[in-house]
Amino acid sequence: MEVRKIVxxxxxxxxxxxxxxxxxxxxxxxxxxxxxxxxxxxxxxxxPLYFLFLFIFGLISVISGFFLIYx
Amino acid sequence: xxxxxxxxxxxxxxxxMFGIGGAISAGVFVMLGHATxxxxxxxxxxxxLCGIINLFTMCSYAELGAAIPSAGGEYTFAKVAYxxxxxxxxxxxxxxxxxxxxxxxxxxxxxxxxxxxPTINVPLTAIIMIIIFTVINIRGVKEAGTAETMMIxxxxxxxxxxxxxxxxxxxxxxxxxxxxxKGFLGIAEATAYIFVVYLGAEAIAVTQAEIKNPxxxxxxxxxxxxxxxxxxxxxxxxxxxxxxxxxxxxxxVSPLTYVAGKMMGPxxxxxxxxxxxxxxxxxxNTSIVAQSRVAYxxxxxxxxxxxxxxxHRRFGVPHVAVxxxxxxxxxxxxxxxxxxxxxxxxxxxxxxxxxxNLSLMKLRQKKPNLERPFKVPLYPFTPIAGIVTSLVLLLFxxxxxxxxxxxxxxxxxxxxxxxxxxxxxxxxxxxxxxxxIGVFVALLVYMMETGLVPxxxxxxxxxxxxxxxxxxxxxxxxxxxxxxxxxx
Numbered sequence: 001m002e003v004r005k006i007v008x009x010x011x012x013x014x015x016x017x018x019x020x021x022x023x024x025x026x027x028x029x030x031x032x033x034x035x036x037x038x039x040x041x042x043x044x045x046x047x048p049l050y051f052l053f054l055f056i057f058g059l060i061s062v063i064s065g066f067f068l069i070y071x
Numbered sequence: 072x073x074x075x076x077x078x079x080x081x082x083x084x085x086x087x088m089f090g091i092g093g094a095i096s097a098g099v100f101v102m103l104g105h106a107t108x109x110x111x112x113x114x115x116x117x118x119x120l121c122g123i124i125n126l127f128t129m130c131s132y133a134e135l136g137a138a139i140p141s142a143g144g145e146y147t148f149a150k151v152a153y154x155x156x157x158x159x160x161x162x163x164x165x166x167x168x169x170x171x172x173x174x175x176x177x178x179x180x181x182x183x184x185x186x187x188x189p190t191i192n193v194p195l196t197a198i199i200m201i202i203i204f205t206v207i208n209i210r211g212v213k214e215a216g217t218a219e220t221m222m223i224x225x226x227x228x229x230x231x232x233x234x235x236x237x238x239x240x241x242x243x244x245x246x247x248x249x250x251x252x253k254g255f256l257g258i259a260e261a262t263a264y265i266f267v268v269y270l271g272a273e274a275i276a277v278t279q280a281e282i283k284n285p286x287x288x289x290x291x292x293x294x295x296x297x298x299x300x301x302x303x304x305x306x307x308x309x310x311x312x313x314x315x316x317x318x319x320x321x322x323x324v325s326p327l328t329y330v331a332g333k334m335m336g337p338x339x340x341x342x343x344x345x346x347x348x349x350x351x352x353x354x355x356n357t358s359i360v361a362q363s364r365v366a367y368x369x370x371x372x373x374x375x376x377x378x379x380x381x382x383h384r385r386f387g388v389p390h391v392a393v394x395x396x397x398x399x400x401x402x403x404x405x406x407x408x409x410x411x412x413x414x415x416x417x418x419x420x421x422x423x424x425x426x427x428n429l430s431l432m433k434l435r436q437k438k439p440n441l442e443r444p445f446k447v448p449l450y451p452f453t454p455i456a457g458i459v460t461s462l463v464l465l466l467f468x469x470x471x472x473x474x475x476x477x478x479x480x481x482x483x484x485x486x487x488x489x490x491x492x493x494x495x496x497x498x499x500x501x502x503x504x505x506x507x508i509g510v511f512v513a514l515l516v517y518m519m520e521t522g523l524v525p526x527x528x529x530x531x532x533x534x535x536x537x538x539x540x541x542x543x544x545x546x547x548x549x550x551x552x553x554x555x556x557x558x559x
Contacts, residue, residue: 004549007549008549011542011545011546011549012546014542015543060508061505061508061546064501064502064505064543064546064547065546067498067501067502067550067553068549068550071553
């Protein structure tokens with residue numbers, strides 16, 4: 001049981017971290033900070049869609065990660 | 072100490088000041104101008120009319136507060152009367168309205184300060200004030216009550232000076248020419264517009280678990296604060312329209328400051344600005360108390376996470392509810408979208424009024440033998456008048472309010488059904504989503520590697536995607552195979 005708890009915490013922290021990074025990346029992409037849209041050849045028309053995907057993915061990852069951290 | 076763990080430390084004076092402080096916000100200092108442009112000098116009829124409409128519902132608050140003196144106010148009344156979804160919706164709107172009202176008060180305070188110090192950062196000032204009052208509230212409800220009493224006493228003294236100077240030495244002919252330039256419709260619009268200045272006094276009912284001798288103190292404090300507000304607002308409106316014609320007042324951003332400047336010079340303008348700041352802070356204080364107690368009650372019944380229910384050992388207050396509710400308020404205040412915040416406050420409070428009157432009528436039928444230290448006079452006409460007048464006011468409010476209200480209602484339904492589903496099932500659902508995302512990303516990587524998808528990626532990004540996929544799959548499996556079936 002102890003091993004499962006440790007694994008859950010590690011995976012939870014990793015998944016939450018991924019989620020937070022995805023949301024931050026989504027914002028950077030949406031507001032075109034550091035000219036990232038040019039760097040990634042992302043068309044401005046599709047950027048809101050990318051942001052939506054990244055935000056939903058990030059939110060699910062953060063919530064799922066928190067369930068594991070506070071198991 | 073109440074059996075909930077909350078301490079009964081508020082007497083009649085503190086409770087009444089909570090009611091007055093909850094209602095007198097920055098609103099009256101800035102809204103009187105537009106209301107006067109709608110109703111003309113008839114504003115001195117509009118304000119007591121609003122007060123009487125408010126009094127109908129305050130009578131219901133007094134009866135229910137004395138009969139069911141436990142934390143949560145409207146939510147607790149609706150829970151005893153109806154239970155289930157109606158109770159949750161009442162609590163939800165009450166919590167949201169108070170959070171919005173706290174944000175509105177803090178941003179209002181910051182705007183008033185910005186008249187004196189134009190260089191200040193408005194959202195930052197608002198956030199600092201929320202933090203200060205959160206700390207005061209964590210220190211204990213008595214400290215919050217004492218802070219409120221001090222602020223309201225100073226505020227009432229300043230308003231009394233304003234009235235006396237206006238009455239004895241103010242400009243004007245001494246006689247008031249009654250006028251209503253837009254007729255009945257203008258008076259109705261002004262009533263709907265300025266009604267918000269009476270909202271907030273029901274905070275007494277929310278803190279009822281912390282009031283000494285509640286069966287006597289609650290009805291007295293509620294009725295006393297409602298009548299005091301009618302007197303204060305009517306007298307202020309009278310000297311204001313007597314001193315300056317309504318058509319000029321309508322153009323002023325801060326009409327009371329303008330009139331005080333006319334009557335008392337720059338000192339008067341400064342004095343009224345200080346009064347505006349105190350009013351904003353007192354309503355901020357009251358709404359922080361109210362929203363945390365509603366969150367506490369919702370948590371007590373399993374709708375909100377259990378953390379909201381924790382009581383501080385030393386200070387005897389629901390400190391987690393105070394902190395988390397204040398964080399929500401800070402997020403709202405930081406946006407600075409004051410119009411949105413104002414609309415939400417109006418809608419939530421008016422819906423709350425209707426539900427309280429309905430709860431009173433339901434309880435009279437359902438529990439006729441319930442001990443009622445105070446009874447609403449002229450029942451059932453008083454609560455029916457409360458419901459009808461509240462709903463009529465809703466008709467004169469901007470259409471955006473109704474749209475926003477519908478959105479908040481949908482959010483409430485989502486929150487209610489999620490809380491009914493329970494922690495375990497939500498966790499399984501998120502585990503499933505995680506697993507699905509992980510498998511999808513793994514499939515994408517495989518298709519890119521085998522050339523099925525014509526997308527070339529640098530190796531570092533490919534490894535990152537593999538890491539994301541592995542983590543998501545593992546997290547999904549761990550969440551689905553959770554050993555605990557905890558339902559909150």
